[in-house]
Amino acid sequence: MADAPKDIETLIEMMAKLPGLGPRSARRAVLHLIKKRGLLLMPLADAMHAVATTARECLRCGNVGTADLCDICTSEKRATGEICVVEDVADLWAMERAAVFKGRYHVLGGTLSALDAIGPEDLRIPQLVTRVADEGITEVILALNATIDGQTTAHYIAEQLGDRVRVTSLAQGVPIGGELDYLDDGTISAALRARKAF
């Protein structure tokens, strides 16, 4: 990697640390950016600088925003009395893409994991319990992954919240566009258990 100037090599090394990129693809990306300096490189640099100086975690929900409280937490329209609990910000963004949920969120920052020694104190569960009490929440929707760790976390949260609030979780079953032949037996049995009148 000694064939490019030091600054460009540094940029390539940094880009190579991004998900989905290795040294070769980072090199290609950097060369492309340099060729499109005005169109891509400068706007990208400006955008990255702006995000680097302003991006922060929302103090209330854990979402990523540019102020102490994110747009969702400050919006009065989102004060519906419902909180949707998600594992990380990517899940929150996925929910927002669906544009169905109109309430607020709470990002845990992970799931309980015995293997990785992640306990309740490492997640934002105490903050959730406080929010439920302080914000007049009527329903907590657990939108956690349908994995062993995700559901262990969901049960733990439900236990912590007790009877103070209605706790629900996302349904499990056949995905839209899914074909039964390709589904694992666990998903099929969950879908059959949760069948509904047609």
Place this chain on the structure above:
Amino acid sequence: MVDWRDEGALLSVRRHGETSAIIEVFTREHGRHAGIVRGGTSRKIAPILQPGAQLDVAWRARLEDHLGTFTVEPVKSRAAAVMADRLTLAGLNAATALLAYALPEREAHPQLYARSIALLDMIGNNEAWPLAYLRWEVALLDEMGFGLDLSICAVTGTSDDLAFVSPRTGRAVSAEAAGDWAGRLLPLPPALMGAGQGDMGEIAQGLRTTGHFLTTQLAHSLGDRPLPEARARFVDLVGRAA
């Protein structure tokens, strides 16, 4: 090239890089064995790699002591059956975490394997599961070399009225022989001896006793590493259900 094929229960999954996973499987003939699953975080394979799942695994490496790679085929998924019940889910977490914690790598334990698979296959039978778990912990202690001797009283030699376990030797003590020392002994509920159906109170007592030996004997032999938190959560749930 070294390779073999076996069947086993998945104990743990850890993400490796962007697309792969390192898994630990408790196999019938090769014991607890780790390996990389290429593409293990993909949408196709990740749902298969849930702790407790029964897998058909093929392991391959250039040298015997390499980590090696697994190719996996699902035999039986157990995740869906436990997700709705927090006690069973906690029990599954405790069993897989304890196996990952206690078993030496690459050492076959066919009897414990059979007991463990039998336990995992009881998932869904929520009433019988906690008692089966307690008896499985007794089998785990036995397999690891810290078996309890609950057949006769260590003091009098009688097999009647056994009510306690010595915390030092793991041998049974009758109520009569315990006398004033009863407060210092561990409880020996009938469920721990394989008698009766065992209610939650008995199971909680039994878990207190096995927990003592897991901590003082097994954990001590493993360098006093703390027991998996998953077991404490399961014991807590059983205690509250008692």
